Amino acid sequence: MFRFRLVLLSVAVTVLLQPTVSSARVPEKKAAPKGAPIRAQAATAAEAKAFVDAAEAKLMELAVEASRAGWVQSTYITDDTEILAAKANERAINAGVEYAKQAVRFDNLKLPPDVARKLLLLKNGLVLAAPSNPKESEEVTRIAASMEGEYGKGKYCPQKDKCLDLQDITRIMAESRDAAQLLDVWRGWHSIAIPMRPEYQRFVELSNKGARELGFADTGAMWRSKYDMPPDDFAREVDRLWEQLKPLYVSLHAYVRWKLREKYGDAVPATGPIPAHLLGNMWAQDWSNVFDLVKPPDVDPGYDLTKILEAKKTDAKGMVRYGEAFFTSLGFAPLPPTFWERSLFVKPRDREVVCHASAWDVDNENDLRIKMCIEPTAEDFSTIHHELGHNFYQRAYNTKPGLFRDSANDGFHEAVGDTIALSITPEYLVKIGLLDTAPDPSKDIALLLRRALDKLAFLPFGLVVDQWRWKVFSGEVTPASYNRAWWDLRTKYQGVAPAIERTEKDFDPGAKYHVAGNTPYTRYFLAAILQFQFHRALSQAAGCTGPLHRCSIYGNKEAGKKLDAMLQLGVSRPWQDAIEAISGKREMDATAMRDYFAPLQKWLDEQNKGKPTGW
Numbered sequence: 055m056f057r058f059r060l061v062l063l064s065v066a067v068t069v070l071l072q073p074t075v076s077s078a079r080v081p082e083k084k085a086a087p088k089g090a091p092i093r094a095q096a097a098t099a100a101e102a103k104a105f106v107d108a109a110e111a112k113l114m115e116l117a118v119e120a121s122r123a124g125w126v127q128s129t130y131i132t133d134d135t136e137i138l139a140a141k142a143n144e145r146a147i148n149a150g151v152e153y154a155k156q157a158v159r160f161d162n163l164k165l166p167p168d169v170a171r172k173l174l175l176l177k178n179g180l181v182l183a184a185p186s187n188p189k190e191s192e193e194v195t196r197i198a199a200s201m202e203g204e205y206g207k208g209k210y211c212p213q214k215d216k217c218l219d220l221q222d223i224t225r226i227m228a229e230s231r232d233a234a235q236l237l238d239v240w241r242g243w244h245s246i247a248i249p250m251r252p253e254y255q256r257f258v259e260l261s262n263k264g265a266r267e268l269g270f271a272d273t274g275a276m277w278r279s280k281y282d283m284p285p286d287d288f289a290r291e292v293d294r295l296w297e298q299l300k301p302l303y304v305s306l307h308a309y310v311r312w313k314l315r316e317k318y319g320d321a322v323p324a325t326g327p328i329p330a331h332l333l334g335n336m337w338a339q340d341w342s343n344v345f346d347l348v349k350p351p352d353v354d355p356g357y358d359l360t361k362i363l364e365a366k367k368t369d370a371k372g373m374v375r376y377g378e379a380f381f382t383s384l385g386f387a388p389l390p391p392t393f394w395e396r397s398l399f400v401k402p403r404d405r406e407v408v409c410h411a412s413a414w415d416v417d418n419e420n421d422l423r424i425k426m427c428i429e430p431t432a433e434d435f436s437t438i439h440h441e442l443g444h445n446f447y448q449r450a451y452n453t454k455p456g457l458f459r460d461s462a463n464d465g466f467h468e469a470v471g472d473t474i475a476l477s478i479t480p481e482y483l484v485k486i487g488l489l490d491t492a493p494d495p496s497k498d499i500a501l502l503l504r505r506a507l508d509k510l511a512f513l514p515f516g517l518v519v520d521q522w523r524w525k526v527f528s529g530e531v532t533p534a535s536y537n538r539a540w541w542d543l544r545t546k547y548q549g550v551a552p553a554i555e556r557t558e559k560d561f562d563p564g565a566k567y568h569v570a571g572n573t574p575y576t577r578y579f580l581a582a583i584l585q586f587q588f589h590r591a592l593s594q595a596a597g598c599t600g601p602l603h604r605c606s607i608y609g610n611k612e613a614g615k616k617l618d619a620m621l622q623l624g625v626s627r628p629w630q631d632a633i634e635a636i637s638g639k640r641e642m643d644a645t646a647m648r649d650y651f652a653p654l655q656k657w658l659d660e661q662n663k664g665k666p667t668g669w
């Protein structure tokens with residue numbers, strides 16, 4: 055995760071886009087008939103440049119202010135710091151919405167490429183476009199806040215005086231092996247979304263209205279418009295990527311279904327979809343919690359990094375030093391001294407902080423920091439490499455103009471962090487002295503299976519959330535079939551199904567944060583695919599000829615150069631240019647993920663022999 059790009063419009067955590075349409079500054083809007091697209095008056099290229107420059111400077115200033123307030127809030131939680139951070143955030147978002155609406159004025163002008171791209175980024179960065187009618191804009195903002203609030207406060211109370219919040223329920227979903235208990239908390243959590251149903255319906259109407267005022271067909275089309283290609287082409291592109299990986303997913307699904315059937319008996323059908331509550335996660339989007347149920351007894355990774363770190367008494371700073379050394383080994387400059395002075399590495403004893411790991415560039419220049427409650431575990435070791443990936447990306451594009459300081463598309467930032475984490479191989483651990491010798495390849499299946507339960511199992515869910523929303527926003531799915539459409543898609547793509555009856559009284563999509571909180575989701579699907587494409591490209595640059603899952607780019611300057619070439623572009627060019635800089639190709643390509651898991655595919659095929667696949 056990372057926080058506070060300059061263009062705050064696209065920050066995932068800030069979903070409340072309070073509109074403040076300044077009609078005084080866009081007089082033609084007043085004249086436009088209701089619902090009609092806003093047409094530009096005779097604006098000039100010089101005005102466009104002046105507008106973009108002013109917007110860039112103001113958004114930069116507001117972003118830094120929001121970032122400072124956000125840092126204090128996350129590292130010192132009090133009622134006051136929360137209010138101050140929310141206020142600063144709101145100011146930045148309001149400005150962004152206003153600029154987006156004003157930018158339409160310069161449509162169809164012939165402009166220098168930089169100015170044109172900045173205008174495009176201003177317009178396409180919105181997640182929610184509120185209608186210009188003040189009553190409606192107030193209503194849609196209120197609904198958005200209400201749904202997010204209901205989600206945040208959501209609790210399931212199995213007994214009168216005993217309530218479970220999402221954190222409690224998440225732990226039960228991960229650890230419990232009692233099918234009845236799992237189903238109970240699954241049902242309980244999904245009930246929190248029922249009151250959101252009428253709100254969501256109204257939210258769709260109003261947000262679509264706002265999107266149409268900006269010239270988009272609907273809110274879904276607005277979301278798909280930020281990928282440097284026509285919205286419909288992007289939808290097809292996503293389908294194409296999924297088709298490349300579907301066979302691998304079907305193999306994993308068949309294997310896991312069989313293993314869960316051994317554990318839970320007839321509750322798991324031999325041939326149909328897997329019951330959605332038995333995969334160790336509320337949304338069945340990450341199956342790594344059932345690793346111990348599905349792994350064969352003879353499969354283990356051959357070493358335990360957590361034990362090694364404990365034995366070496368590696369402290370939090372020491373863990374981060376390993377991460378930094380990875381990047382300097384690629385040729386990147388060391389982190390600035392302020393990183394070490396200002397970051398939060400350990401959980402303070404005297405105050406509340408947000409422990410969820412995140413990477414920051416507070417002044418959008420060189421004030422890099424991470425915020426994390428580090429423990430000496432293998433998981434945190436990997437997370438540090440991931441978070442520093444964000445920091446080095448942020449620093450690489452800091453020479454670009456403010457509006458270009460962001461990742462090439464919204465899948466790239468997370469993908470870069472994960473790419474680096476993919477290089478944490480046994481061979482890397484040997485090189486940095488944490489492991490004496492790398493285990494032989496017979497141990498690889500454990501590594502690959504665990505990784506597939508996380509990254510491969512996620513893919514169809516990463517698709518479904520926005521497939522559903524795109525259809526809802528376009529009107530293809532109407533409120534009368536919200537829930538059925540949700541489960542049709544989940545069954546079709548994920549091969550999971552609810553174990554109990556669901557009806558149109560339920561609103562199961564709302565039991566996922568990103569629906570209740572109106573945050574686009576396809577970025578996570580893209581990040582999952584891109585990281586393997588980046589990893590393969592960099593491994594090739596590093597001359598690694600072995601299996602991809604054993605390639606680490608540690609210490610390789612050639613790979614570092616390629617990575618840096620992509621990072622430096624920021625979002626100044628279409629993402630196709632960025633992906634070309636790293637991989638030589640202008641397309642996203644899921645075959646790298648297939649290559650990475652090729653040994654696992656072979657192994658799964660052997661395990662699945664004579665057993666049913668598909669659902």
Ligand SMILES: [Zn+2]
Binds near residue numbers: 055056444467468471
């Ligand atoms: Zn991240």
